[in-house]
Amino acid sequence: MTAAPPASMIAALCDGPGAPLELREVETPKPGRGEVLVKLESCGVCHSDLHLRDGQENLPEEYYPVIFGHEGIGRVVQIGPDTPGAPAIGTRVGLPWLYETCLACKPCRSGWETYCESQTARGVQKNGAFAEYALSPAAFTIPIPDGIDPVKGGPLLCAGLTAWSALARAEVKPGSNVLIIGAGGLGQYAVMIARARGAQVFVIDMDPAKLNTAKALGADHIIPAGPDAGAAVKAAGGADVTVNFAPSPAVWSTIRDAVNPMSAVVAVAMVHEPVDLSMMWLIDGGHRVFGSSVGTRQDMIDFLDFAAKRPLPIDIQTLPLSQVNDALDRLKRGEVTGRLCIDFSL
Ligand SMILES: [Zn+2]
Ligand SMILES: [Zn+2]
Numbered sequence: 001m002t003a004a005p006p007a008s009m010i011a012a013l014c015d016g017p018g019a020p021l022e023l024r025e026v027e028t029p030k031p032g033r034g035e036v037l038v039k040l041e042s043c044g045v046c047h048s049d050l051h052l053r054d055g056q057e058n059l060p061e062e063y064y065p066v067i068f069g070h071e072g073i074g075r076v077v078q079i080g081p082d083t084p085g086a087p088a089i090g091t092r093v094g095l096p097w098l099y100e101t102c103l104a105c106k107p108c109r110s111g112w113e114t115y116c117e118s119q120t121a122r123g124v125q126k127n128g129a130f131a132e133y134a135l136s137p138a139a140f141t142i143p144i145p146d147g148i149d150p151v152k153g154g155p156l157l158c159a160g161l162t163a164w165s166a167l168a169r170a171e172v173k174p175g176s177n178v179l180i181i182g183a184g185g186l187g188q189y190a191v192m193i194a195r196a197r198g199a200q201v202f203v204i205d206m207d208p209a210k211l212n213t214a215k216a217l218g219a220d221h222i223i224p225a226g227p228d229a230g231a232a233v234k235a236a237g238g239a240d241v242t243v244n245f246a247p248s249p250a251v252w253s254t255i256r257d258a259v260n261p262m263s264a265v266v267a268v269a270m271v272h273e274p275v276d277l278s279m280m281w282l283i284d285g286g287h288r289v290f291g292s293s294v295g296t297r298q299d300m301i302d303f304l305d306f307a308a309k310r311p312l313p314i315d316i317q318t319l320p321l322s323q324v325n326d327a328l329d330r331l332k333r334g335e336v337t338g339r340l341c342i343d344f345s346l
Pocket of ligand 2: 107113
């Protein structure tokens with residue numbers, strides 16, 4: 001038995017769209033049936049948290065006040081009643097974006113719970129991990145292997161997992177030419193994962209500093225974004241797989257210029273504007289175009305196993321929970337080349 005958690009905890013609350021996060025003392029939640037309570041060690045700070053704080057996701061009013069944070073790592077300290085199969089007290093676990101799904105629909109039953117139409121997300125419909133303690137459904141609480149750094153590993157649960165799943169869905173094989181568009185945190189994970197899968201990696205970005213980081217992480221070809229970028233990729237061998245992490249519809253013409261016949265194109269960045277996709281281009285080239293959203297629980301298990309054996313050297317800066325708004329502002333100003341993590345021991 002471990003000591004009962006304290007009755008109250010410090011959490012960063014958002015009271016409404018556009019409101020800065022405020023550190024307040026609130027009641028520590030109690031795990032109900034099927035849930036565990038986790039004491040946080042760390043939580044990564046993600047662009048999605050920034051969009052949520054700044055009110056760009058148009059959350060319904062009844063969701064507030066809400067605690068964001070979906071890259072949490074911590075230890076199970078309490079298990080709810082009637083919760084068979086829960087990770088044991090003391091187990092280090094991850095608290096990712098996907099909070100819970102119905103487990104009954106067709107995507108859920110076939111292992112594709114990320115496409116469940118009644119899913120809930122951590123830090124959106126459910127409180128997240130910018131708090132000393134957080135609840136998590138036992139069936140969606142994945143143990144963190146020993147080889148993962150408990151403070152700097154948080155971004156693996158979102159940025160890393162998203163990159164991993166996109167490349168897995170595109171079936172990247174040794175010798176494939178992989179084009180990664182956008183070399184922020186997700187793109188950097190994708191470079192390392194694609195290299196580890198034996199691919200030749202091309203990276204396009206507007207920012208020369210990010211291109212240099214991609215090169216240092218193993219990219220074979222770095223190409224500045226622009227009207228000739230796709231042709232430059234094609235001239236150097238062309239893309240068999242393209243993963244788009246750049247939130248702009250302008251990338252579509254680059255992709256069209258860059259791809260080889262029978263290529264796979266994976267949409268990951270949230271591009272709301274339509275792009276000019278020709279059915280004749282699909283037919284003549286035999287291309288596959290599809291989307292990928294975070295990752296399933298099985299993807300998470302596979303990816304954490306991979307990352308535990310093969311550290312992914314992303315630049316990660318840590319800061320205390322009291323600086324969470326600063327962290328979001330730095331992301332907003334584009335000052336972060338790697339990722340930021342809240343360290344709850346600071
Ligand atoms: Zn995220
Ligand atoms: Zn479902």
